[in-house]
Amino acid sequence: MSNCLLPALAFQTFGCRLNQAESEGWQSELATQGYPIVPWEEADIFIVHSCAVTEPAVKEVTRLLRMARQQRPTLSLILSGCAAELVKEVAIDLRIPHTKKPEWMALTTAFLATRTPLTPLARAASPRPTRTRAALIIQDGCDHFCAYCIVPHLRGAPISEPADQILARAEALFAQGYEEIVLTGCHLALYRDPKSGFDFIELLRRLIDVRGEGRFRIGSLEPCVLDDRALIRLIAASHGRICPFLHFPMQSAADEVLRLMRRRYTQTDLRRVLDTVCETLPGCGLGADWIAGHPGETPEAAQVTTDFISAYPFTGAHVFPYSKREGTPAATFPNQVPQNEILRRAKCLREAAEVQRIRQLQAAIGKPLEVIPEQCRAGVRHGWSAERFRCRLPASFERGKRIWVTPTALEGDTLIIS
Ligand code: SF4
Structure with missing residues (x-):
């Protein structure tokens, strides 16, 4: 349940699938607790889960945080993950390095409790990511x-x-x-x-x-x-x-x-x-x-x-x-x-x-594939087969329900299901 008395959060995740999965888990948990999840331009708190696997990766994190700080000086910044202690050039409100990852949720919610929304917005009440x-x-x-x-x-x-x-x-x-x-x-x-x-x-x-x-x-x-x-x-x-x-x-x-x-x-x-x-x-x-x-x-x-x-x-x-x-x-x-x-x-x-x-x-082409249709965008529905082949499907197919289909053609890198 969304709550406009709670600060609104934005998430940005860098790096590997593990980072993505960690971040999605936290986002989902905080959304369940009622925190609105919004784009960073509308957020009170920007949570960046970082990657330091390469030096360009650290630079990318730094660039984003610097831009956020410049454009929204009142925005609170939380930086977690592998680059949490490597980004020195930007003032960060809460750093959660990898060694403290088990305490991520406790540290974050304790920090959030000290913050009130700066810009109460008419925020959507369904922050939970809709995913298949x-x-x-x-x-x-x-x-x-x-x-x-x-x-x-x-x-x-x-x-x-x-x-x-x-x-x-x-x-x-x-x-x-x-x-x-x-x-x-x-x-x-x-x-x-x-x-x-x-x-x-x-x-x-x-x-x-x-x-x-x-x-x-x-x-x-x-x-x-x-x-x-x-x-x-x-x-x-x-x-x-x-x-x-x-x-x-x-x-x-x-x-x-x-x-x-x-x-x-x-x-x-x-x-x-x-x-x-x-x-x-x-x-x-x-x-x-x-x-x-x-x-x-x-x-x-x-x-x-x-x-x-x-x-x-x-x-x-x-x-x-x-x-x-x-x-x-x-x-x-x-x-x-x-x-x-x-x-x-x-x-x-x-x-x-x-x-x-x-x-x-x-x-x-011509072989049956088990596909999960994704959300329809601009009247076009895509989906992914079990083999991780990208497929284009009729918009009438139900999102999220696995189906067996047979591609009839290939356009670019997309298999066409008619
Ligand atoms: S050291 Fe790095 S590349 Fe090598 S197995 Fe471990 S995670 Fe993979």
């Missing part, structure tokens, strides 16, 4: 210390949610009407139930039996940590309860670069995983992250990764031009790649990935 997909955080932290990555320094050692709580939460989310739950974490493959010690694959087995109609989607998953064959077989045997979709942060396919990155697999390992996906889950949505221009990457090694992308049926890619992160070993490596060359390699990776993506989308 919910993120469920099951794990946080990582201790793998890849050479380029600041995450273990910021988020600390892995911790996991108890499985019984995850199962209960999933059941509750389905009961609330969510059609898809995205399992999210910093490093999902490190999941261990704190009581029994079982791993992510066993958690998935139990989730398949949770009461409710919806489906599960696995968030980004480090390759070659779990028994990938067992995982892929389980997805195939779940008959759609677990979306046929895998997103692997592979980063490179060149063994010498993987070694420099301190990744724990080789190209042969990656091929084994992908071959198993192709054999056991044909048509599966297959995403990957790639880093272009990691220190020590030669033009030949970059080409190895480009060729690797061209050899497998990837349906999506996030290509990150390498950016130096102070405090990581890679920042001090010799053989840093010049920026223009980093961008050239990123472009090659994106082009190779795009060719594969369009090829896989064309292959999906």
Whole structure:
């Protein structure tokens, strides 16, 4: 229930899916308590959940906060997340660094209690986000210390949610009407139930039996940590309860670069995983992250990764031009790649990935897909298939209700359902 005596809040979230999920959870909780959620231009308090994974990410957070402070000097600012203590140039009213994340809600509500609305507005009474997909955080932290990555320094050692709580939460989310739950974490493959010690694959087995109609989607998953064959077989045997979709942060396919990155697999390992996906889950949505221009990457090694992308049926890619992160070993490596060359390699990776993506989308024409229609905008309704293919649907389809449809054409990167 919205309350115009409570200050109005605006949220802005930067960074990974885990950050997004944390922020959505807090936003939902505060909305339930009656706090109006509004655009920052109308807010009394601006809550920014930040990311510090790269230096440009910190600069982006700083730029936003500076602009907000300049344009709305009376606005209160709360800054949480990995950059909470890194933004020095802007006066922040409350900082909640990662180490205090468990107390986020208590610290924030205590702060909010000291604030009254500056600009009572006729605010809409339905602040709760209307969504069909919910993120469920099951794990946080990582201790793998890849050479380029600041995450273990910021988020600390892995911790996991108890499985019984995850199962209960999933059941509750389905009961609330969510059609898809995205399992999210910093490093999902490190999941261990704190009581029994079982791993992510066993958690998935139990989730398949949770009461409710919806489906599960696995968030980004480090390759070659779990028994990938067992995982892929389980997805195939779940008959759609677990979306046929895998997103692997592979980063490179060149063994010498993987070694420099301190990744724990080789190209042969990656091929084994992908071959198993192709054999056991044909048509599966297959995403990957790639880093272009990691220190020590030669033009030949970059080409190895480009060729690797061209050899497998990837349906999506996030290509990150390498950016130096102070405090990581890679920042001090010799053989840093010049920026223009980093961008050239990123472009090659994106082009190779795009060719594969369009090829896989064309292959999906004429095959049944399970799609969740999203909100209709300007008379056009889109939706996402279990494989994470974007679909355009007739506006008459009901939002949020999973349906089986067969695409008849492809326009750009969108499958057309007529
Ligand atoms: S596995 Fe590597 S890249 Fe992933 S969070 Fe851990 S250190 Fe970072």
